[in-house]
Amino acid sequence: MINSISRKNIFIFAFLLIAGIAMIGLGVKTCMDIKPLPRSLSHVTGVIKKPRLVDRHGIALTTTYTGTWNFHDQKPLHDMPSFLQKAFIFSEDRRFYDHGGVDWLARCHALFQNITAGRAVRGASTITEQVVRLIHPRPRTVWSRWIEGFEARQLEKTNTKLEILCFYLNQVPYASHRRGVAQAARFYFDRDVDSLNLKESMALAVLVRAPDYYDLYRHPGRIKAPLKTLATAMEKQKILTPSQCRTIATQAFELKRPALAINAPHFVRFVLNHHHSNNGIYPEKIHTTLDGGLQKQVQTLLDTNLASHRDKKVHNGAALVVDHATGEILAWAVGADKGKHHRTDHFSRPRSNKNQQQPATAEYPKPQKIKTHGQAINAATALRQPGSAMKPFVYAMALEKGWTAATLIRDSPLAARVGMGVHAYHNYSGHHYGPVTLRNALGNSLNIPAVRAIQFVGVKKYLIRLRSLGFTTLNQHPDFYGDGLALGNGEVSLYELIQAYTVLANQGRFIALRTVSGRPVQHNEQIFSKEVTSLMGHILSDAGARTLEFGRGGLLNFPVQTAVKTGTSSDYKDAWAMGYNCNFTVGVWMGNLNGSATRGMTGSRGPAFVLRSIFARLNQMKDTRPLYMSPRLVQQEISIDPMPPGPGKNVLSKSSENRSVRTEWFIPGSAPVKEMPLAMAPPIKREKPEQDRSSGSEPFRFIQPLNGMCLAMDPRIPDDREVLACQVAGTGPNDALAWCLDGRPLTITGSQFNWQIQPGRHVLEIAMRRSTGHEKLPGKNKIITDRVQFLVK
Incomplete structure (x- = not known):
């Protein structure tokens, strides 16, 4: 008997010893596997790696669902409908406000149901435990549930019930990488949570059980049974009335896939590439300068025009709208014809000399491999030849150097050396008009007078001035461009070109373009005088100055005074239209990013139509007034002989016969008193022979x-x-x-x-x-x- 009792005590002692060791091991293992939790749930999500961009009115331009947390669509608990909160608590954790993190009664009930069913039919995780699982993801095992219970109790000690519920409702996962009820409501119903009906709120509560299995888009019928069960249970608890329960049973879902209200992906990419973070930390939102309503209109105009010119083999385009008083970019549209026969995936990136390093100030995203149509390329920053759209700047410098709007420039055949060959310059129409005024030369976009103007100004000085206007990509030696720089042979972007035109619109002041609101306006040096830019605006808005090449009226004759200049590159590869009125500067480019030529598209056709349509909408947004005219300008009546002058014949005179009389504006001190000689640019530099200019204006x-x-x-x-x-x-x-x-x-x-x-x-x-x-x-x-x-x- 004694031996039997001893053996029993030994067995009990051994069992207790083993159990004690197991309990110690369990405790040690549990302590090792428990992970620390933040004292505040607001610190869980960490810093924002990618901010949300909104337009000037707060409308979202970007959204992303690939991150770990929902940063941008969080709502405070008081902004969520009370019924939505009740539905989640009733569906997921009925004793949420009573337990300390773990609902042991629910766990026992779930264990009984699982044993009875012979399979796992219920988990009984509390909302607090689900929050722990979001913070510390683990495999769905019994040991994980054990650890989550301890962590849930720890979380309850450092955070209130309302804080836990708010975090849960904002971060609970749904299908398609959506997190939180706000994103789910937008994803399924394209509405805010505060506008959901009872059935839609209950659907969000049921979907969290198995988001992919109950997905309303892929499996719309699967949610019917659990939704009916939840409604019946809530009716028994007096949360729903019988009438509401019947409505939920018969009411159909109105599913609506969401879409970004504003489509501006290229603008967004540009802003993100040039917005500097604070040690890698971004603000939750970046308020941009874009006007969402205007962006939609400009994008529609551009896309519609590209589609209508498909027969011209024009497949790509871009348009920018700037408030030049502040430098704010209001619209950034990039369009691509989506015709099935057109692809541009084999090209494009900003082109430059391989041995020439781009300056650090050039604002261009890194070239990326193109996968789809031209819409993947930011056409607003792609480098293209601007053609005649560059001419206003060389004439502005000529006015500074002494020419006037009435200066006569010889429009006659002109050939110049290019490398080891020769290039014969000609006008768009192929006609030569003899001596023409600077006003008519610029208005009609004549090429040969522009070449004579750059010879008068000097290529090197002109290139330096262009760089001060923002053309950072014109980084070659002046000899690389030659006189053709006046005709736009250097590649620039629409972004750079519209920056330069804002200088003309801003009375000669350079104001850097802005994409982010709240930043101060950067006033840099005065590039041109107010008198010079006043004359340029007056010439570019003068419909009578362009009749030789463009005729009267037409697309370029705007109802509100607007300075307009078009451009077409060689072989019709690029077509441009630039313009500005008292409030806005607008630029439009159309062409092909794969480098192919269009079928005769010019700047005065497609781009000019888009430009005119954009200004028609802009003039409805803001009161208009005439372009600025400097009060220092002098107005004087002059007579101009349209025929080439003979030997000793004056070009301008108040008493000559058979001459047209007109009124012209002059910078003080430049108005003619009796006569003005024909403007002649110096010849191209080469070996200097002995020359004589005594009897003629042109050298031998x-x-x-x-x-x-x-x-x-x-x-x-x-x-x-x-x-x-x-x-x-x-x-x-x-x-x-x-x-x-x-x-x-x-x-x-x-x-x-x-x-x-x-x-x-x-x-x-x-x-x-x-x-x-x-x-x-x-x-x-x-x-x-x-x-x-x-x-x-």
């Missing part, structure tokens, strides 16, 4: 060939038919000329002849004896010479 020089020119014979043309037109300028009708080729005199006496070209290196020389018609005048026996070398391959 070779027009063709140019020194250092390289020519190639065409194998498709018989050799005896290939000729080169050799020509000199600056000669008079009585001047004696002598030509010499490779040391052999030629029997040519005129200022031009056709030479049958031959391969090899050649030297062409010419000598001229000036004849004045008066024996005693100086220069009678003076001989002037010029010489060029060129190569024929």
Whole structure:
């Protein structure tokens, strides 16, 4: 008997010892697996890695559901309907306000139901335990439930019930990566939580049990049974009335997929790429300058116009609208024709010299691989050739240097050296108009006067001024662009171009473009004088100044005074329309981002129509007034001879016959008193021969060939038919000329002849004896010479 009792005591002691060791091990393991919880649930989500962008009226421009937490759609508990809160508590944790984190009664009940059913049919997790699971995700095991119970009690000690409920309702997961009831309400019903009906509120409470299984879009019928069960239970507890319960049973869901109210992905990307964080911490919201309503209208106008010009092979476009008084960008639209035969995924990125590093101030996102249509490319920052849209700036510098709006510029055939070749400049229409005023040259967008203007100003000085206007991508040497810079051969972006036009609109002041509200206006130096920009605005808004090339009326003749300039690059690859009135500056580009040419699209067609339509809406937003005119400008009546002047004939005179009389504005001190000579730009720099300018406005020089020119014979043309037109300028009708080729005199006496070209290196020389018609005048026996070398391959 004694031995039996001893063995029993030993067994009990061993059992207790093992149990004690197991309990100690369990306690140690439990303490090791319990993770610390924040003292406040407001610290759980941490810092914002990607802010939400809103327009100037607070409407969302961006939304993301890929993060761990819901940052942007949180609502305080008092903004959530009380019925929604009751539905969640009744469905998920009926004794939420009574337990200390774990509902042991519910756990026992769930255990009994699971044993009876032979499978897991109920979990009995409290709302507090679900919050713990959101903060510390673990595999769904018995041990996890054990640990979550301890952590739930810890969470209840440091946070109130209302704080726990608020966090839960804002972070509980739903399908499609939505978190919180606000995002779920928007995802399923496209409404705020405070506008949900009873059935929709109860649906949100049921969906959290199995978000993917009960998803209303993919499985709309699965939620019917649990929803009916919940409604019946709530009716028994007097939370719902019988009438409300019947309505819920018969009422149908009105599902509506949400969409961003404002579509501006390229603007958003630009803002995020250029918004600096505070040590990696962003504000919850960034209030941008974009006007959502205007953005929709501009985007629609651009997309509609692109679709209507599909036959012109125009597939891409962009439009920017700026309040130039503040520099705020109000609309940033990028459009792409979505025709099934058009793809641009094989191209595009801002183009530049591989060996030339972009300046640090250039605001361009890093090039990315294009996957879809041109909409994936930010056409507003892509580099394109602006064509004639650049001409106002060279004429503005010419006005600064002494020209006036009435200065006559020779519009005659002009050839200039480009590299080792020669380029013949011509106007869009192919016509030459002889001497034209600066007003008409700019208004009609004539090319040759613009080239003469940049020769007058100087390419280097012009390029420096362009960079001060914001053209940071024009970073090559002046010789790289040459005189063609006046005609827009340098690649710029619509963003840069509209920045430069705001200077003209702002009386010559540079105000940096802004995309974020609340930042102070940055006033930099005065780029142009108020008088110069007043004249530019007056010329660009003068419909009468563009009749030679564009006719009267048309798209460019706006009902409210608006300065307008169009541009078309070579081969019709890019079409532009830029404009500004008293309040806004607008720029439109249309073309193809894959580099292909359009079918004759010009700036005065598609882009001009979009520009005119945008201003029609802008003029309804704000009162209009005439463009600024400096009070220092002087108005004077002048007469202009439309015919080229003969020797000794005045260009401007108040007494000449057969001349048109008009009124023109002048900068003080530049108005003509009696006469004004024809404006002549200096010749292109090369070897300086002995020259004489005493009897003519144009110097004696070779027009063709140019020194250092390289020519190639065409194998498709018989050799005896290939000729080169050799020509000199600056000669008079009585001047004696002598030509010499490779040391052999030629029997040519005129200022031009056709030479049958031959391969090899050649030297062409010419000598001229000036004849004045008066024996005693100086220069009678003076001989002037010029010489060029060129190569024929």
